[in-house]
Amino acid sequence: MATTDKAAQKGYPLERRDDGRSRFHGCSRINDYEWLCKLGEGTFGEVSKARSKKNGQIVALKKILMHNEKDGFPITALREIKLLKQLDHPNVLKLEEMAVERSKNLTKKSSMFMVTPYMDHDLSGLLQNPNVRFTEPQIKCYLKQLLEGCAYLHENRILHRDMKAANLLISNKGVLQIADFGLARPYDDEPPKAGKGGGEATREYTTLVVTRWYRPPELLLQLRKYTTAIDMWGVGCVFAEMFKRKPILAGDSDLNQALMIFDLVGSPTDETMPGWKDLPGCENVRDFAPRRSSLQQVFKDQSPLAVSLLTEFLKLDWRKRINAIDALQHPYLHTAPMPARPQDLPQYEDSHELDRRKFRDQQAKPPPAPAGGSIGAGAQGDWGINGQPLPYDARGPGRGPGRGPRLLSEWSW
Structure with missing residues (x-):
């Protein structure tokens, strides 16, 4: 039987470990990873297998695609990142960190990647x-x-x-x-x-x-x-x-x-x-x-x-x-x-x-x-x-069905 997180019992939010330290490392550069191969298409974009140049760990990189940049960062991606930052359990996928790929073209936004352990x-x-x-x-x-x-x-x-x-x-x-x-x-x-x-x-x-x-x-x-x-x-x-x-x-x-x-x-x-x-x-x-x-x-x-x-x-x-x-x-x-x-x-x-x-x-x-x-x-x-069927705007091009709108204001949650 699961028990309530010990950090929460001590008064810390779920984002914190038992000693108060953050569970989440923060952001790194995509250049800190060596690309190995493509795994598939996820909810927000491509998912690839990579190796950390820092410690040799094999990870999965989930690229968050901006289908329509004027709408900003996908709200479903934000929700997933926020939740995964809080969670720490052997049977829940862990978000290790976010990786940023800076665009050489100053008119384009940077690309963001969710970094998780590689699962076979x-x-x-x-x-x-x-x-x-x-x-x-x-x-x-x-x-x-x-x-x-x-x-x-x-x-x-x-x-x-x-x-x-x-x-x-x-x-x-x-x-x-x-x-x-x-x-x-x-x-x-x-x-x-x-x-x-x-x-x-x-x-x-x-x-x-x-x-x-x-x-x-x-x-x-x-x-x-x-x-x-x-x-x-x-x-x-x-x-x-x-x-x-x-x-x-x-x-x-x-x-x-x-x-x-x-x-x-x-x-x-x-x-x-x-x-x-x-x-x-x-x-x-x-x-x-x-x-x-x-x-x-x-x-x-x-x-x-x-x-x-x-x-x-x-x-x-x-x-x-x-x-x-x-x-x-x-x-x-x-x-x-x-x-x-x-x-x-x-x-x-x-x-x-x-x-x-x-x-x-x-x-x-x-x-x-x-x-x-x-x-x-x-x-x-x-x-x-x-x-x-859901309206096109609620699904977006290339999005999985039922993935929700890009803007929080589009639905009452």
Whole structure:
């Protein structure tokens, strides 16, 4: 179980370590790094592999592109940088520093790079690799690390809001880290408590979050007072994806996404999702024929405890959906086969966006999904709320869907 950050307990903000020193180094020059290769296209620009000339550390450089310089620095990039500066957990990607590339042309702005430790893979890439087969102890190891990272974020009142396999980075030391905080934001309500599920929120947030395939039903029905439970639905989708080796709910529109969810876990009722009829987006699903849960059948090859935990993650009622604290105590993670130790997991060839294209060519392509991810994402696809695409200005050229506007004033957060 995660505990509140010790620095915060001592009265320091999260940006400070236990002794009061800053967690964040500041800025360096891009010339302090030796470029090695390109890894892929991230939310804001290219991501490359590089070596620090100072200490030899292999890092990832995420270039923040200014798609329209007159609008200033992308607000989603600012939000990600601000949050990552505060965070310090083994299962959350660490922002080491920012690097600046000064332009020789005085009329052009400098380029900015986020410097993070290099991670050999993302989970989506590993699952697309036909040569990779996860054992159950390996799945349990990754799930446990994911839950520990989520427990830390939620205890420190941070919503990730884009939980998916492409945003989970894995090193060849077996360490999993949550990445891509471009949609993350502070959470105003009380953090989750053991035995209390996701609870209730008092403040409204935008529903333009979470990649569709991992989007929980309450967001599809346009609940604005959502909780940390939206991240736990994504954790459940990732958990199931490790068994099936592909996204389990690959809808091609918001309405189709809701239909797929109800096909898997059953139609919403006053018992399974109290208040669903009062949500703004319920009109489009009211006329669906009643559906019974097929989850037991779909995952019949998995153990009863695995299905039990998956059922807790994929509860329609966000108030009762299991939180990370309780999921870490679920019997699935405490019975044989036990979770593997990270250092005992196998090593694989690098699996990033550019590395794994050859894997996609060897297998049937899934339906298009919204792009995103810290080191590159899946195929491009459409995005919208209730089937309506976002306006061009909200997406921007080359931006991942749902990435939000460039200016804080464009949305009420």
